[in-house]
Amino acid sequence: MEPKLFRVPPKGDDWIHEVKQDGYRTQVIKDRDGIRLFTKRGYDWTGRFAELAGEARAINAESFILEGETIKINATGLADFNALQKAVGTGRARDIYLVAFDLIHLNGKDLRDDPVERRREILQGLIPAGNRIQFSEAMPGTGDAVFHLVDMAGVEGMVSKRKGSRYRSGPTTDWHKVKCFQSKTLDIIGVQRDPGQAVRVLMADKGRYVGAAIVNFKHDQRQRLWEQVQGLTGAPPPKELKKEKAQWLRPGLVGEVETLKGEEKLRHASLKRAWRQ
Template sequence: LAGEAEAIEAESFIIDGETITVNEAGLSDFQALQSAVTRRKPSRDLYLVAFDLLHLNGHDLRNMPVEDRRQILQELIPAVGRIQVSKAMPGTGDAVYHLVDRAGLEGMVSKRKDSVYRSGPTMNWRKIKCYAEKEMDIIGVQREAGKPAMVLMADKGRYAGGAFVAFKADKRQRLWDRVQGKVGGPVPIGLKKEKAEWLKPGLVGRVRFLKGEERLRHAKLLDYREE
């Protein structure tokens, strides 16, 4: 990526973008990206998706409309290579969101066409995330003083990750009462987590989580029941 950036025909530039790696379906894979950046050997599967241009050859472009900045960016980046310009999708926000959601992607970003670039919170651009809900087995809990409580989930026998518990005090206490009666379950192979309590089978939770990954991300426990 650094080599391709060096080959761009410009004296200086600041590009806004995101490094990704893709799975077999050609979709961005966050978990694979985490693995790629921690390998000892350099990965050949990384791409930089460029979506904005802030400075070029000493000129500040941030007061230009995003459409104009992206047009200059499109002309700056070669048509082929590992640095690629993200393509805007035409249509209404709800129609594009429907396609993104059906594809199982994490979400979409929307920007006003005439907006200038400003750091910090703004209503000129929004990130809309796609979530799913599913029932999974609660196989463990993590409760540490000063940290949010989490339940550890398994989906069809496979560890799926953790989900935050944000219940009100009375409902949370009822959950802990049920958990207490199931403490002492087997530690899943390869999942020896410090300060985790592993549970016997029988407790099921409904979880809301971010789409697009095998493991739970931004997950929240919505409800629970005992089988």
């Protein structure tokens, strides 16, 4: 079940609000074949998440399918996606957690038609205390109040779930996600145009490459950007980006980028405007 992205949280009292953890969506299955962990795309990562597989054995049930987000915590106590990627890249991630938020099957019973509140209530009762598999607590208050808190805390965002909703695989408006973004002004050092993909600008902060941002400009803005780019092409690629295929630019073009809050490098970033210095 995939939440739809919105710019603002839903209003009213018909919603449950949770912190959106920054990690890998994970499904934990226990059946006659044992315990297995799968990613959102269906990859079997039981071996990579062996620590969590061991923790799942403490859940007192004959069989279950639960869902959550696998995360790794940084020194400030927040989920750190970059640290999780590095840990997974070693082949077996250590010191990771799974924040469980939904229960789909339990002891042979299909729970997908149960209201989300009931599924979460049963799930909370299953999760042992002190385990690396933890329950995703609902946050009290209105959607606006919760979003203000998560924005101030520096987490990725929030997910709101419509009370009484059933579990249905695929995109849904019964779940809303709202992400916390911030604006940054950065140097544009290159432009990538790959067939069938959105145009991207490559960005640097004080000479250090920080990632790419998608260009979603309307025609007149896009044309103005290309005119600014043409006067600066021909620069050599930075050492760390020599393998990248791009138009490299001399200094002089900067852009305002909207990107996920609290990240060292750009994530889910888009270019909002650009200008010559």
